[in-house]
Amino acid sequence: MSTAVDVVDAIDTGLPVPEVDGVSRPFFAALDRGEFVLQRFPDGTWQHYPRPPEMYPPDNRPDFAPASGRGTVHTFTVIRQMGVPYFKERLPYVVAIVETEEGVRLMGSITDVPVDEVHIGLEVEVYGVRVAEGLSVPFWRPS
Amino acid sequence: MPEHxxxxxxxGIGESELGKAPHLSQRQHHALAAGRALEDAGLTMADVDGYFCANERLPDMAEFLGLNYRYLSGAWTGGSSFEYHVQHAAAAIRAGYTDTVLITYGSDLLSRAGRSLGTGPATAGEPATWGQYEAPYGNTTVGSYALIAQRHQHVYGTTPEAMAQVAVDMRHHAASNPEAMYRDPITVDDVLGSRMIADPLHKLDCCVISDGGGAVVMTTRERAKDLPxxxxxxLGTGTAQTHWNPVQMPDFTSSGAVQAGRDAFREAGLTPADVDMAMIYDSFTITVLMLLEGLGFCKPGESGGFVQDGNIRYGGSLPVNTDGGGLSSCHPGLRGIFLLTESVRQLRGKARLQVPDCSVAIAAGSGGWLSCIGVTLLGKEPVR
Known part of the structure; x- marks a missing residue:
């Protein structure tokens, strides 16, 4: 079982709010409850981002399942120029591709570490950032 | 009677006005390039019965140009759209759905939006699709390529100096092109000393933003006999897609150029060693390295040394982007059409920086974030 994930509040801070849909809502809603879930197929493979189960054969449809919330930095960049005011005020910051223990990759921010100390292979864990009532997005910090 | x-x-090829052209709208760029390409071909708009352009402008542009077509197509894959178009047009011409195809492109990006594309939000226009999973993190277009460059450096030890050499060589070529946006020579130190936009990409690792338009006219070999x-x-075409949004890239050190290049070379019955010059999409310096490896001009991980050995510079074994490329000459958003126009100039022996005895050229377009790769092999002689 995965342990409960921290969720920090960022409602009305200007952080972009994802326009979720019926397929993606469970991913963001679960994180808002402190659960990091990903889609898992009956054969044990995982995927991200979520797709409608109906696009797969009836005997191989994914469902959301608890994931570890741990991963490593697969690659990253330090953004030093960005036009959107919310992000411009926060330069420089890290955008990373995190590979989870389950083998899926997500884009995310790496926080709680100086940007110059982020490196490929850095071990990170997920936390939630609440951007709207009932919706949190995954962020990552060193584990 | 012999079969047609x-x-x-x-x-025919044509270009509008490249660089900064604030007096031209997007549609004017299309139309001006189209007119010049048709004049080059010795044809008029009335001869065109197949029309291609990228994206939603398709029916609007068909009307604007006054076309009466039998075949219409508008694949949009970002910068590589026009290499996809050549593949589709070739198939349609062979199948008899159309005899004479016009492909056009036009953009007023620089005059309309300034230089905001690279460092604006990478998820612009995609809030409800894949942007859901990326918008909260503030990635940029430059950032997406930086993710690829960082991984390439990590896996293969590719150096910032090797990447910078690509920009230096493109600037060297641009010096011969009066239409290029930037023509003053630069050094590796200049590139490494330019400000960091998204590690490890410096300002001079990134392409220019410009206005511009281009057009290509295709027809049958039979019809071409009567043209001036x-x-x-x-000779061969290939297309491949490995992902669209950056996080879905299955291997950050490889691209669809592997499959697209293999298909194009197989169709042509050629190998990379047969290519005399290459037009390689250069949205960023890393784009060139990734495509050179994928197409088989060097082994995976060896593109840095390949470039530092002088191979892609004019006079080297594989001159790349003799017009100065997107890095120094012209990049109005989608550069793929200019890969075709300069390749044709080279094969006609009419390029400004002419590669001697140029008989085979390759145009390799990249769309998205090394997502959609389109490859066109062009020849002075019909090898097939």
Missing amino acids: DREPVIV SQPVHI
């Missing part, structure tokens, strides 16, 4: 030779050839220009032959 329906093998596809390029008989020297036809350029479509």
Whole structure:
């Protein structure tokens, strides 16, 4: 079982709010409850981002399942120029591709570490950032 | 009576005004390039019965140009759209759905939006699709390529100096192109000393933003016999997509150029060693390295040394982007059309920086974030 994930509040801070849909809502809603879930197929493979189960054969449809919330930095960049005011005020910051223990990759921010100390292979864990009532997005910090 | 030779050839190319052209709208860029390409081909708009352009402008542009077509297509894959178009047009011409195809592109990006594309939000226009999973993190277009460059450096030890050499060589070529946006020579130190936009990409690792338009006219080899220009032959084509949004890239050190290049070379019956010059999409310095490896001009991980050995510079074994490329000459958003126009100039022997005895050229377009790769092999002679 995965342990409960921290969720920090960022409602009305200007952080972009994802326009979720019926397929993606469970991913963001679960994180808002402190659960990091990903889609898992009956054969044990995982995927991200979520797709409608109906696009797969009836005997191989994914469902959301608890994931570890741990991963490593697969690659990253330090953004030093960005036009959107919310992000411009926060330069420089890290955008990373995190590979989870389950083998899926997500884009995310790496926080709680100086940007110059982020490196490929850095071990990170997920936390939630609440951007709207009932919706949190995954962020990552060193584990 | 011999069977009509329906093998596809390029008989006309045209460009609008490149660089900064605030007096031209997007549609004017399309139309000006189209008119020049048709004049080059010795044809008029009335001869065109197949029309291609990228994206939602398709029916609007068909009306604006006054076309009466039998075949219409508008694949949009970002910068590589026009290499996809050549593949589709070649198939349609061979199948007899159309005899004479016009492909056009036009953009007023610089005059309309300034230089905001690279460092604006990478998820612009995608809030409800894949942007859901990326918008909260503030990635940029430059950032997406930086993710690829960082991984390439990590896996292969590719150096910032090797990447910078690509920009230096493109600037060297741009010096011969009066239409290029930037023509003053630069050094590796200049690139490494320019400000960091998204590690490890410096300002001079990134392409220019410009206005510009281009057009290509294709027809059958049979029809080309009656036309004034020297036809350029479509020897092989290939397309491939490995992902669209950046996080879905299955391997950050490889691209669809592997499959697209293999298909194009197989169709042509050629190998990379047969290519005399290459037009390689250079949205960023890393784009060139990734495509050179994927197409087989060097092994995976060896593109840095390949570039530092002088191979892609004019006079080297594989001159790349003799017009100065997107890095120094012209990049109005989608550069793929200019890969074709400069390739044709080279094969006609009419380029400003002419590669001697140029008989085979390759145009390799990249769309998205090394997502959609389109490859066109062009020949002075019909190898097929």
